[in-house]
Amino acid sequence: MTEIQRGFRGPLSSYADVTQPITAQMSVSGPGKYKCQCWSIDESGLSSEHALTFSLADFPPTTSRILFTVCVDGGMMGEISSLTFSLGQALTLSMTGQDFGSERAIILSELYRKNGEWRISATASGFNGGLDELLMKSGARPKVSLEKKLEHGAPKLVSLAKPLTVELRKRNLQEITARVALVLDSSRSMFQRYANGTVQEIVNKTLPLAVQFDDDGELDCWFYGTTCRRMPGVNMSNYERAVPEDWRGLMQEIGGQTNAAEVMQEIIAEYTGSKIPAYVLFITDGGFTSEPRVRKLLTEASSLPVFWQFVGIGGKLGGRGYGILEKLKGIIGNADFFTLDDFMTVNSGELYGRLLDEFPHWLKTTA
Numbered sequence: 001m002t003e004i005q006r007g008f009r010g011p012l013s014s015y016a017d018v019t020q021p022i023t024a025q026m027s028v029s030g031p032g033k034y035k036c037q038c039w040s041i042d043e044s045g046l047s048s049e050h051a052l053t054f055s056l057a058d059f060p061p062t063t064s065r066i067l068f069t070v071c072v073d074g075g076m077m078g079e080i081s082s083l084t085f086s087l088g089q090a091l092t093l094s095m096t097g098q099d100f101g102s103e104r105a106i107i108l109s110e111l112y113r114k115n116g117e118w119r120i121s122a123t124a125s126g127f128n129g130g131l132d133e134l135l136m137k138s139g140a141r142p143k144v145s146l147e148k149k150l151e152h153g154a155p156k157l158v159s160l161a162k163p164l165t166v167e168l169r170k171r172n173l174q175e176i177t178a179r180v181a182l183v184l185d186s187s188r189s190m191f192q193r194y195a196n197g198t199v200q201e202i203v204n205k206t207l208p209l210a211v212q213f214d215d216d217g218e219l220d221c222w223f224y225g226t227t228c229r230r231m232p233g234v235n236m237s238n239y240e241r242a243v244p245e246d247w248r249g250l251m252q253e254i255g256g257q258t259n260a261a262e263v264m265q266e267i268i269a270e271y272t273g274s275k276i277p278a279y280v281l282f283i284t285d286g287g288f289t290s291e292p293r294v295r296k297l298l299t300e301a302s303s304l305p306v307f308w309q310f311v312g313i314g315g316k317l318g319g320r321g322y323g324i325l326e327k328l329k330g331i332i333g334n335a336d337f338f339t340l341d342d343f344m345t346v347n348s349g350e351l352y353g354r355l356l357d358e359f360p361h362w363l364k365t366t367a
Helices: 130-138 146-153 155-170 188-195 198-213 247-254 260-271 291-303 323-327 348-355 359-366
Strands: 002-004 009-011 022-029 033-042 047-050 063-073 082-087 091-095 105-114 117-121 125-127 179-185 219-224 228-234 278-284 306-312 335-339
Touching: 022 033, 022 063, 063 130, 082 105, 105 130, 125 130, 146 155, 146 198, 155 198, 155 348, 179 198, 179 260, 188 198, 188 247, 198 219, 198 228, 198 278, 198 348, 219 247, 219 260, 228 247, 228 260, 260 278, 260 291, 260 306, 291 306, 291 323, 306 359
Parallel strands: 002 091, 179 219, 179 278, 278 306, 306 335
Antiparallel strands: 009 117, 022 082, 033 047, 033 063, 063 105, 082 091, 105 117, 105 125, 219 228
């Protein structure tokens, strides 16, 4: 059985046979009276109670989420001695009162649909208002504002909510659902930008886009050089560790060239067949090797729901230029490019304005 931690996410099929009945078990001990429940969330926002052994096939297509919750009567979750959630024989989550405070209800875990498959999240989020607040915030409710999401999940980033929201409203993008990917150059010439925190700042400022656009608030992430490496999804729980502590070792393993074509092929494979658009933010500090192959891939991907936003950092300052990227505008409709040689000092409003400038125009062409 795999021990998971708060913030864990992954495809359910990797841990359970989704075609067979699944048993979820929750146990809690402490001084209060506890109630463990399982709820389904329909697209209409209505919640209904279900037994803890269930078959996913029994849920209608309109069911978007299944929640596993614990609430306490006459106490607080911070007073519990132990709390355990397990799914079949595959996954287990163990917590204590030290993981909580004055909450009277918590969502332990959540099953949710994404791109046609069921995924699991170890949510472990609490609600001081008890079960009523939990259901209100999980079922029929207005969309939670980006600011509220960041306040709860990533308070260090909350200052980014207002400038991003302003730019979203200007472009009528508030209700758009899209997958968001960040592709980070890890070639030799990027060394100083990893060392001085620029790359981590890029992650910080990109994550709110995923929190806003993506149904699970998770940022798909790749590093690339001569080869590429897909990293674990970046979310509000782990974004500060998105750049590995041993990034120097990662750069050596991946190699020092800028072979964009290889990572582009992985991204195309990932999003081919997606029912929602994908916004790919592609960071580079110079031109690519195999430019004809890059152009060919962009052209082939024009029929897919993928928009490529290339951003150049440092290429002009280094005298290298950006090659094919400087010729994209007006030639390929599914990609845009601009330079931002001093990412650390750019105004957040200006940054989001430029990142979102061409995306809504592309969305109209795919409608």
